[in-house]
Every structure is written in C-alpha cells, then in structure tokens.
Amino acid sequence: MKPTVIVNSQQFQLTITRLSHQLIENHNDFSNSAIIGLQPRGIYLANRLQDELKKITGIDVLTGALDITFYRDDFGRGDQPLIPSVTNLDFSIENKKVILVDDVLYTARTVRAGLDALMSFGRPLEVELMTFIDRRFSRHIPIQPNYVGQSVDSIETEKVAVNWKETEGVDEVILYTTIEND
Amino acid sequence: MIKDLSVDHLLGIKQLSAEDIEIIFETADSFKKIINRPIKKVPTLRDVTIANLFFENSTRTRLSFELAEKRLSADVVNFSASSSSVSKGETLIDTVNNILSMKVDMVVMRHPNPGAHIFLQKHIDAKIINAGDGTHEHPTQALLDSYSIRERLGEVKGKKVVIVGDIKHSRVAISNIYALQKQGAEVMVCGPTTLIPKYIASMGVKVEHNLKKALEWCDVANMLRIQLERQEIKYFPSIREYTLQYGLTKEILDSLDKEIVVMHPGPINRGVEISSDVADSDQAIILDQVENGVAIRMAVIYLLASKIDKKS
Numbered sequence: 224m225k226p227t228v229i230v231n232s233q234q235f236q237l238t239i240t241r242l243s244h245q246l247i248e249n250h251n252d253f254s255n256s257a258i259i260g261l262q263p264r265g266i267y268l269a270n271r272l273q274d275e276l277k278k279i280t281g282i283d284v285l286t287g288a289l290d291i292t293f294y295r296d297d298f299g300r301g302d303q304p305l306i307p308s309v310t311n312l313d314f315s316i317e318n319k320k321v322i323l324v325d326d327v328l329y330t331a332r333t334v335r336a337g338l339d340a341l342m343s344f345g346r347p348l349e350v351e352l353m354t355f356i357d358r359r360f361s362r363h364i365p366i367q368p369n370y371v372g373q374s375v376d377s378i379e380t381e382k383v384a385v386n387w388k389e390t391e392g393v394d395e396v397i398l399y400t401t402i403e404n405d
Numbered sequence: 406m407i408k409d410l411s412v413d414h415l416l417g418i419k420q421l422s423a424e425d426i427e428i429i430f431e432t433a434d435s436f437k438k439i440i441n442r443p444i445k446k447v448p449t450l451r452d453v454t455i456a457n458l459f460f461e462n463s464t465r466t467r468l469s470f471e472l473a474e475k476r477l478s479a480d481v482v483n484f485s486a487s488s489s490s491v492s493k494g495e496t497l498i499d500t501v502n503n504i505l506s507m508k509v510d511m512v513v514m515r516h517p518n519p520g521a522h523i524f525l526q527k528h529i530d531a532k533i534i535n536a537g538d539g540t541h542e543h544p545t546q547a548l549l550d551s552y553s554i555r556e557r558l559g560e561v562k563g564k565k566v567v568i569v570g571d572i573k574h575s576r577v578a579i580s581n582i583y584a585l586q587k588q589g590a591e592v593m594v595c596g597p598t599t600l601i602p603k604y605i606a607s608m609g610v611k612v613e614h615n616l617k618k619a620l621e622w623c624d625v626a627n628m629l630r631i632q633l634e635r636q637e638i639k640y641f642p643s644i645r646e647y648t649l650q651y652g653l654t655k656e657i658l659d660s661l662d663k664e665i666v667v668m669h670p671g672p673i674n675r676g677v678e679i680s681s682d683v684a685d686s687d688q689a690i691i692l693d694q695v696e697n698g699v700a701i702r703m704a705v706i707y708l709l710a711s712k713i714d715k716k717s
Contacts, residue, residue, distance in 0.1 A: 293439070293447035293477075293707075299715035304708060306408050307435040343444040 224382065230373055230396035238372040239268075242353065243275040245370050246322065255348070256320040257285040261337045262292075262308035265325035267387040268355050272324065285319075287312040294336035310340075317345040322370075326385040328354035331366035356383055356396060410708050414533040416522045417542035418583035426587060430552055432704035433697070440476060440699055450479035453710050456504050458514040459536070460486040460521075465671055465695065466536050466546070470513050473702035479710075482509070497521065498528050505531055510713050511706070514538075532709045540574050540635065546670050547580030549701040551588060553694045554625055557666050562589035567619045569595045569651060570629030570678050573602050574636065577629060577670045582608055595619035596651060599640040616651050620661055627668040628653055628678045644677060654680045658688065666690060 230238065250256045253276070260269025266288045273286040292307040323337055334352060341350065353370035358377050375383055375398065382399040386392075410425050418426075439447055455474050459467055467483075474481045484504065501512065511532040514522060519541035526533050537543040551561050558564060566585050572578045572594045585592050586609060593611035594601060606612055613619040620626060631647060641647050653667065667679070667689040675681045683689060 290435070292435070293449040295449075298449050299453075299711055299713050304409050304711040307432065310435075310438060339448065343442065343446070345443065 224399040225402050227398045227400065228395050229375065229383075229398045232394040235394040235396070238355070239271050239275055240279075242355075242370055242372055243272055243279055246272065246276065246353075247280060249351075250320065250322075252280075253282050253284045255318070256322065257287060257314060257316060258322045258324055259287045259289050259312070259316075259341065261323065261325040261333060262288055262290040262310070264327075264385065264387075265323075267389055268326055268353075269324045270389075272353075285314050287314065289323075289337060289340055291333060291336040291340045294339040296332060296336065312344060315345060316341065316347045318348045321347040321350045322353055323350055324353045326354070327356045327358065327383055328352075328366075328368055329358045329361055329383075330363040332363055334366050335364050355385055358383060410712075413709070413712055414522070414526050414535075415544050415705055415709065416526060416533065416535050418544045418547050418580045418587070419542070421544075421584075421587065423587045423589075426548065426551070426584065429548060429701065429704050429708065430555060432708060433552055433700040436476075436703040436707070437697065437700040440696075440703075446476050446478060448478045449707065450474070450477040450710055452715065453477075453511065453713065454480040454482070454509045455511045455513060455706070456482045456484060456509045457536075458484045458501070458504070458512060458516075460514070460516045461537065463515055463536070465698075466515065466543075469695070469698040470534075470536060470545075470702050473699050473706055474513075476699070477703055477706060477710075479511075479706070482507075497525065501525060501529055501531075505529060511710060532713060534705060534709065537576055539576065540579075541576050542580045542583075543576040543670075544580050544584075545698070545702055545705060546577050547584040548705070549694055549698040550577075550581055550627060550668060550670065551584050551590075552697050552701055553668065553690050554590075554666065556693065556697065557690055558624065561585065564590045564625060565593070565623045566590050566625045566627060567593040567595050567613070567623040568627045568629060569616065569619065569653070571600045571631050571636075571640075572596055572605065572629070573600045573640075574632040575629050577627075581627060582610055586610075593619055593622060597641050597647070616653070617657060617660075620653075620657060620665060623665055625666045625668060626653065627670070629670065630672060630674055630678060648677050652676075652678055652680060653683050655682045655686070658683060658686075664688060668694060671695065 258269045260266035269286050276284050288311040290308040290310040292305050351369040354368045355372035357371045357374045380401045384397045386395050388394050408428050412420050513534045513536050515536040516538050519539040521538050522533050522535045554561050568578050582592050595613045669691045
C-alpha cells in the first residue's frame, strides 16, 4: 500500500476552522446544541471543534462521546470480538440539536449504529452529521453528511486514515493506494 | 491486541484465566452504564436465541439471566424441570438436543448434578453457561461477587476475603475461591468443622472456626446461607446454636477496629447467618451484588455469543 498525504497539517487546521464557522452559522450561541463524537475516532474531531469554538466565540459547547459497539450490525460476523469504548454523555440530549461527528464517512454503517445508540438516550430535537473525510460513492446505507471537511473519491481497495496529534503525533489525512503487482 | 475469552463456554471459574476475568469485568462496566440508562436495552443479540434450562429451583439467578438476555435483545425460551419431560424419563442429552433442534444458539443451565455442563459440552453444539451445577460451581455468582468487591474496594488483588458458613454444600464458595485466588486475593473459609470439607486447605485457603478471629483478619466477609435442602444429616445441633456461633450481628461488626464489607449471595435467612441490621447497613453490598449480577451476565453472554459463527 502506497501512502499519499492528501491533507497536510496546515490544511487540516484550516478545515477545522471552516467547519467551526459553519457550525456557528447554523447554531448561533449553541445554547441548545451538543457535539457528540462517535467512538473510537470521532471524539478527536469533537474535542477539536469544542476547542476551536471556544477560541472563536468563547462558548463552551456541550461535547460528549458515544460508543456504538452494541448497536453494530456485524456482531459475530468478524473474526475478533467487538470491544466497547466509553460513552461519555453527562448531559441530556432530550430536545437538543445534536451534531454527530466522525472522522471518516464510508459505508455509513457506523453512523446508522450511532443514530440508534443516540436515540436510546432520548429524543433529540434534530440530528446533523459532520464528517472530516467523506468517501463519496461508497455508501451501503443512504445517509449523507450535513458538514464535510474534505471529500475523497476512492475505490474500495484503497484506505483513508485520519491521523490526529493526540494519537499519531501529527494532524494529517493519508490515502493508501494499492500498487499493481505489489 | 485481541481481547477474547480463552474459553468457548462458561463451565466454571476453574477454566478461566485472570485475563478472562478482567475482560469480563471491563465489558460489564459498559453494560452497567447501559442498565442505568432510561432505555436499558441494546440490539446486539437480536439474532441470537438462548434457552434457560433450570433443572433445579432458582428465582434470582434465573431472573437475572433472563433480564440480561432481554437487555441484549436475545430471544429467550425458558424451561424448568418440574414442568417438563424430564419427569417422564428423558435423558439430559435428549432434552437438550430437542431444544437445540429448534435452533437455539446458547444454553444457560442449572443442574443438580456436579459436572453436568462439562458432560453436556462434549455432546452438543451450542455455547453453554453454567448457572450452577449441584455443589460444584456457580461461576457467574463468583464473578459478580468479585466485581462487587472491585467496585467497592477498587481492586480484588491483595484483599482478604472470608467465606462464612456452609462451605461443604456451597458451589458459591468453590467458585469464589477460584475467582478470588486467580485475581490475587487471599481467601479464608470459616464455619463449623462439619461444614468445612476435609481437604479444603489443599485449595490454598486458610481455615478458621472462630468467626470473630476470621472477621478481624478480613476486608470482606461473604456470608453463605445454610443449605438445609442439601443436608441429609444434621451437621450442627440447631439453627439457634449455629446463629450464636456464626451469625453476623451488628455487635460483632462494631467490635472490630475496622469497617469490613459484608456480602451475601442470597437468598438471605435473616436472623440466621446474618442479622437484619447488618443486612440493611451501609457495610452490606447485597443489593449491589444483585444489580451487578445483571451486568456480569450480560458481559458473559455477550462475549460468548460473539463466538457464535454468524458468517454463514
């Protein structure tokens, strides 16, 4: 697999700033809004947005983490057991505008599970979806994002990885392409 | 890192490793949060069918298993020996195979014969969870007991636990000894000589016949019920005398220079092995044990069910 950097750390930060401004446009003072990151990798984007919004507006936006393990549709179908992460929602989502956040939107099966998981905590007023990377034309389920960091057109054998300072030490997006006869 | 149980069935604590126990506890942490939410159900096992086969009476364990299964969205069928063909002379394998023919993926079984599950596991093709086999093991009870100690005291390792009462007839005691030792706790058993198995010390546990001394030594006291239904002969002169010697009262607890944790696997015989004021005190975590039982059973069912092949 040949790695190509498709978003470098400077572009990465610009994208987060743009996404934050898009959120401000739709949510004003965030008094009735909450950002919820999908475990395990969506939480980094959720936390970055929270920090960025604090910088821009001075507002502490409610931010949580949602684990979707028990809502997945592939239980018992993989070779490894599914290990749950932590759900951290210390606020009620009842009647809130929820922004569901993940790093890569691909088949949308994760988001489908995320919606189910979210609804078991109550009835939000509305739910929006934000993804840092949208791998277009690869949905298994008809779910589309409201906010997109970058769109990537990739084929099934390719892989897109979002790296975060918090975990990989650098902010970047990498596209792994298969090399013929490799 | 692959986190997977080393076993395909939960036959007893004896077959589990310390890592297995830790995996079960970590998974139970997630489920404990779920059962404390407004919507206590997850759809994970919606294509799994579980049969609860109770060849021996049970209220708490059976309810707890059934709740755990339903909160994981499994389909559940119940069976009790008193209302079945067992009384018509059918063998265990025939009974279970008949049930499995109806496409059941997992069997939760309580059986009066020690080792019934080990025997069954050799002959049928389904995941098996032992919900108690005679006087042998009761693994989910031991897991929830350790989990409750971990919750109250932070960890099980290094803790001193005394199991008081009818050790001879207690599957809870055997499973607890295995579980506690695997996690690095020290275990003592305490009770009248007649109710302590002769070779119990070979399991590496301390033996004490004086309740006061045992309590002074321990961090946690697990009080067992006197199982009169399993005792064909008299092991002590009277219940009254047993209570005087081994009943846990507020006076004894207050006379200790530390606060110990009091546990009981239930059902409680108030005024026999434990007095009412102790059972209802803050030191007793009896109802926490019951709550944790559901989370632990959800974890065990979840982890074993993930080994059912759904790929085909």
